[in-house]
Amino acid sequence: MRYLTAGESHGPALTGLVEGLPAGVPLTEEYINIQLARRQGGYGRGGRMEIEKDRVSITSGVRGGLSTGGPVCLVVENRDWANWSEIMSPGVDANLEEKVVTKPRPGHADLAGAIKYNHRDIRNILERASARETAARVAACTTGRALLEQLGIKVTGHVIRIGTAAISLVGLGPEEIKEKSAQSALLCADPQAEEEMKKEIDRAKQEGDSLGGVFEIVVTGLPVGLGSHAQYDRKLDGRLAGAMMSLQAIKGVEIGLGFKSGELKGSQVHDELFYDSARGFYRETNRAGGLEGGITNGEPLVLRAVMKPIPTLYKPLKSLDLLTKEPYEASVERSDVCAVPAAAVVGEAVVAFEIAKAFLEKFGGDSMVEIRRNYDSYMDYVEQV
Numbered sequence: 430m431r432y433l434t435a436g437e438s439h440g441p442a443l444t445g446l447v448e449g450l451p452a453g454v455p456l457t458e459e460y461i462n463i464q465l466a467r468r469q470g471g472y473g474r475g476g477r478m479e480i481e482k483d484r485v486s487i488t489s490g491v492r493g494g495l496s497t498g499g500p501v502c503l504v505v506e507n508r509d510w511a512n513w514s515e516i517m518s519p520g521v522d523a524n525l526e527e528k529v530v531t532k533p534r535p536g537h538a539d540l541a542g543a544i545k546y547n548h549r550d551i552r553n554i555l556e557r558a559s560a561r562e563t564a565a566r567v568a569a570c571t572t573g574r575a576l577l578e579q580l581g582i583k584v585t586g587h588v589i590r591i592g593t594a595a596i597s598l599v600g601l602g603p604e605e606i607k608e609k610s611a612q613s614a615l616l617c618a619d620p621q622a623e624e625e626m627k628k629e630i631d632r633a634k635q636e637g638d639s640l641g642g643v644f645e646i647v648v649t650g651l652p653v654g655l656g657s658h659a660q661y662d663r664k665l666d667g668r669l670a671g672a673m674m675s676l677q678a679i680k681g682v683e684i685g686l687g688f689k690s691g692e693l694k695g696s697q698v699h700d701e702l703f704y705d706s707a708r709g710f711y712r713e714t715n716r717a718g719g720l721e722g723g724i725t726n727g728e729p730l731v732l733r734a735v736m737k738p739i740p741t742l743y744k745p746l747k748s749l750d751l752l753t754k755e756p757y758e759a760s761v762e763r764s765d766v767c768a769v770p771a772a773a774v775v776g777e778a779v780v781a782f783e784i785a786k787a788f789l790e791k792f793g794g795d796s797m798v799e800i801r802r803n804y805d806s807y808m809d810y811v812e813q814v
């Protein structure tokens with residue numbers, strides 16, 4: 430299973446194309462729209478989210494609420510297109526003068542992209558580099574979530590830090606995290622930390638600045654044995670980190686104890702093994718975050734990603750003009766102050782897709798009936814180990 434996206438931030442639409450989704454996965458526009466709406470939320474979002482009300486159209490690969498096995502094409506129209514149709518027109522009559530961007534924003538794809546692709550108008554880069562693309566990613570990857578849901582695998586994301594404000598709750602289970610964070614404008618399970626985060630966002634906004642943060646993704650219901658130790662590109666931790674790092678503004682990913690492992694001794698890092706006849710093999714801790722040797726070990730998967738502050742600042746940083754090389758302040762495009770909650774929703778989606786892919790590699794089949802048969806037979810074997 431794989432996916433591609435297409436579309437510009439102010440083009441007519443964003444498109445996701447999913448290839449290899451097996452037949453018989455329940456999938457509806459409403460199901461995907463729930464995730465698209467979650468992606469649009471969050472305290473600290475900019476004006477664009479007031480214009481858009483992202484809704485998907487499924488234009489292929491699903492019939493009567495079930496996937497057919499054919500490619501699934503997903504289209505999310507941009508309402509803002511009405512304001513940009515002349516500027517973004519693919520035709521030779523496009524108005525290419527009105528919204529020219531020549532002052533790159535430090536930290537964005539602007540300068541490197543313009544040099545690489547030989548553009549004199551940075552708009553040709555920023556339109557595609559924009560995190561608006563993640564609307565298509567959420568639409569496409571939610572097909573993977575739909576597949577996992579059939580198998581009792583759940584993916585939950587929540588925000589654990591924005592700027593210097595971080596949650597202090599420990600030991601919450603995934604269900605509690607989901608319930609509490611769903612009530613929060615910042616997808617944060619700790620109401621006290623949420624207040625602090627909001628204050629930080631307000632301050633950054635006043636100062637014309639932006640803020641990043643950290644989100645965590647927890648996956649439950651996984652069997653032991655997804656991914657493989659045998660080859661670098663089959664290791665599931667590598668694939669998950671790659672998927673997360675491919676999201677706009679993500680600068681680091683950790684699994685389980687992550688970077689903290691570097692400070693601790695082996696005895697404080699590794700999860701000891703136990704067995705009892707009712708539970709089978711088990712661990713009393715999950716410091717590995719559900720992955721050992723690139724293979725799921727049956728414990729919940731725990732990943733965290735850090736998002737840098739958005740590069741568009743209303744109080745712009747020093748830059749220069751691409752054409753004249755004169756020093757100028759970077760150009761200001763409309764933007765969000767903070768989009769970490771949205772990134773957490775996108776993170777859930779891409780993690781779900783990667784796991785669905787690994788699931789199909791192990792239990793592969795062309796229909797849900799076949800996959801379930803393969804899965805049940807493997808789980809019977811695991812129980813007898």
Ligand code: EPS
Pocket residue numbers: 438475476477478509558559560561562563564677739740741762763764765771
């Ligand atoms: C976004 C849409 C964009 C930005 C934001 C995310 O729309 P516009 O540029 O029209 O405001 O608000 O993207 C960025 C900040 C960025 O730097 O890429 C969205 O739909 O999430």
